Amino acid sequence: MNLNQLLAEATARLAAAPLSYGHGTSNARDEAAWLVLWSLGLPLDTDTDADPSPLDPAAVQQALALVQRRIDSREPAAYLTGEAWLQGVPFHIDRRSIVPRSFIAELLADGSIDPWLSDRTQQVLDLCTGNGSLAVLAAMAWPEVQVCGADLSADALAVAQLNVDRHNLQDRIRLVHSDGLAACPGPWDLILCNPPYVNAQSMAALPAEYRAEPELALAGGEDGMDFIRQLLADAPRCLTPEGVLVLEIGNEREHFERAFPHLDAVWLPVSAGDDQVLLLTREALTA
Numbered sequence: 001m002n003l004n005q006l007l008a009e010a011t012a013r014l015a016a017a018p019l020s021y022g023h024g025t026s027n028a029r030d031e032a033a034w035l036v037l038w039s040l041g042l043p044l045d046t047d048t049d050a051d052p053s054p055l056d057p058a059a060v061q062q063a064l065a066l067v068q069r070r071i072d073s074r075e076p077a078a079y080l081t082g083e084a085w086l087q088g089v090p091f092h093i094d095r096r097s098i099v100p101r102s103f104i105a106e107l108l109a110d111g112s113i114d115p116w117l118s119d120r121t122q123q124v125l126d127l128c129t130g131n132g133s134l135a136v137l138a139a140m141a142w143p144e145v146q147v148c149g150a151d152l153s154a155d156a157l158a159v160a161q162l163n164v165d166r167h168n169l170q171d172r173i174r175l176v177h178s179d180g181l182a183a184c185p186g187p188w189d190l191i192l193c194n195p196p197y198v199n200a201q202s203m204a205a206l207p208a209e210y211r212a213e214p215e216l217a218l219a220g221g222e223d224g225m226d227f228i229r230q231l232l233a234d235a236p237r238c239l240t241p242e243g244v245l246v247l248e249i250g251n252e253r254e255h256f257e258r259a260f261p262h263l264d265a266v267w268l269p270v271s272a273g274d275d276q277v278l279l280l281t282r283e284a285l286t287a
């Protein structure tokens, strides 16, 4: 069996299983490529047509065993490989933290937040940092700023520390154990936040792959807004006068607008749509 034949076999096995995607891939073929290439020790951008020679049968069995683990365990591929990629940057990941996939990463990469910053932007908070991916990407995007990553979960902070170390950003990123903004009052020039925002009804219907992640990272109470209510109440006194908050809310725009009908939010388009991430100035928060 050569690489392309192995990929076809892995894709067929995944496609025949009742799996859910969304943790870095969106379909069986891409998930198969990730698992097979990782198992073979090949880069994820390998040209699979380049070498049609037969693979070592033991390596084939090992790759197919990993595919079977994905099917049997229903865990996201990233938990099985211990690695996830966001905006081309690799992150260590394990079950202690949610798999990196925030759409705020796109905004850090494409410069959409930059017009809201100034020469005076120095202090950036990644609230609900989890695996630390947004803190790392923010430090990479803005070499002149200091970043703080805060989370309520000590387990998640341990994963974040692995990623800060992996990218040698110890002198730019500090990690803080905090319930919301309680232990990180700022003032911040910019707060990035991908909080737990999944409403109770959606939580009850989550596929197994999402239930494999820490509930603390996802569940946002009845309407998904529990954490966000407290955050919006606390944020004005934790932002500098020109400070802004960039907040991800996933598919919860309806709940958000019902909870905060008078907020003047700026919606920042991402690949998933223009209602997933919003920006609030301190001025808008205090109006």
Ligand SMILES: C[S@@+](CC[C@H](N)C(=O)[O-])C[C@H]1O[C@@H](n2cnc3c(N)ncnc32)[C@H](O)[C@@H]1O
Binding pocket: 097, 098, 099, 100, 101, 102, 127, 128, 129, 130, 131, 132, 133, 134, 150, 151, 152, 153, 156, 178, 179, 180, 181, 194, 195, 196, 216, 217, 218, 227
């Ligand atoms: C959706 S995850 C985001 C993780 C990471 N920023 C990312 O985008 O991949 C939400 C994170 O919020 C943390 N969290 C939940 N409640 C919190 C609270 N009250 N204060 C601080 N962090 C909290 C969870 O532990 C989890 O790591």
